[in-house]
Amino acid sequence: YYNAIMACGLDSQDALEIFRLCIYDKQFIDTATLKDSQMQLKGRAASGVVFVANAALSVASITGDMSVVSEVITDLSSIGAKMNSESIRHIVRALGNIGDCEMILALLICLRGQDFANDLM
Structure with missing residues (x-):
């Protein structure tokens, strides 16, 4: 799923449709959930559904497509x-690409005190 999403370019x-295929793939979800529960990874090392979601967020962030970001x-x-620090980076990049600096500040304020948000700082 990751490679297919990254091939979407802009x-x-x-990318959203492929991500949705991923989350409706029961076998993938069951396998990814089992792996995620056995080993919690952070940042870019995320696996499973979050890894695929981050690919979709990456594609959406390039053009600032906030509707796709919201859907993901x-x-x-x-x-x-749950999202990780890489997910938040993609959201911030999407907001930056549409020039919404106030929303970036609001997002960072909302995330203050959360472990993965502190890793960004």
Whole structure:
């Protein structure tokens, strides 16, 4: 799934559709959930669903497609997966690409005190 998403280039809608195929793939989710519960990885070393979600966020962040960013976050939440520091970096980059500096500040304030957010600083 990761490679397919990264091949989307600047087409964030296609990246979102591939990510959704991933989260509806029961075998992948079951395997990824088992691996994630056995070893908690941070940042770029994330595995499973978060790794694939970060690929979709990366594609969306290049063009600042906040609707896709929002959809990926919603989909992650719906399956109980938590974002990591790499996810937040992609969100900040997307906000930066659309020039919304106030939202970046608001996001950082909201994340203050959370372990993965502190890793960014």
